[in-house]
Amino acid sequence: MTSAAAPEWQVAAWLNASSPVSLARLRGKVVALYAFQMLCPACVSHAIPQAKQVRQIFPRDEVEVLGLHTVFEHHAAMGSAALEAFIHEYRIDFPVGIDQPSGQGPLPLTMQAYQLRGTPTLLLFDRQGVLRHTLLGAVHDMQVGALIAGLAARTTTAPPHQSHGNDGACRI
Structure with a gap:
């Protein structure tokens, strides 16, 4: 990614949101978008609890926490009804988008656009909507x-950075 604003998410529906959520509407806030699958072990044990902690720690007027259910395997088992039950059972109170399925293969559209390689993946955007x-x-x-705090404090732009967690990813 460059220092330009990132592409909009292609979402079929938003849960826990009164209206559709867009990156453009969130300008001025740091955005933490957790791409997950409800059947991904690291998503359930690590990413979802972490997203909930981030939501509790950082002020909502500074940092927006979102989920993106981006299914690339076990499609039949992870439909919207199952996701709604999952969100209820895990007491997820932040907005969760359902990544738009692709008619061309197993990878949903936002996952393709951002070249995600598996789940969980955390995407951190600065206040200008640039993927950092x-x-x-x-x-x-x-x-x-530390990364979120740095983005919240930052007013200048710098090149984006990609890194990887240490384990547990469900890779493509």
Whole structure:
């Protein structure tokens, strides 16, 4: 990615949101978007709890936390009804988008546009909507907190950075 604003997410539906969520409407906030699958072990054990912690720690007027259910395997088992039950059972209170399925193969459209390589993946956007960090796998809470705090404090732009968590990713 360049220093230009990232592409909009292609979402079939938003859960836990009163209206559609877009990157453009979130300008001025740091955005932490957790791409996950409800049957991904690292997503359930690490990414979802971490997203909930980020939501609790950072002020909502500064940092927006979102989920993106981006299914690239076991499509039949992870439909919208199952996702709604999952969100209820795991008490997820932030907006969760359902990545738009592709008619051309197993990878949904936002996953393709961002060239995601598996789940969980954390995408961190700066206040201008520029993708600054792509983190695949289980990433330590301290690292995520430091990256978000750095983006929240930053007013200048710098080249984006990609890094990887240490384990547990469901890779494509």
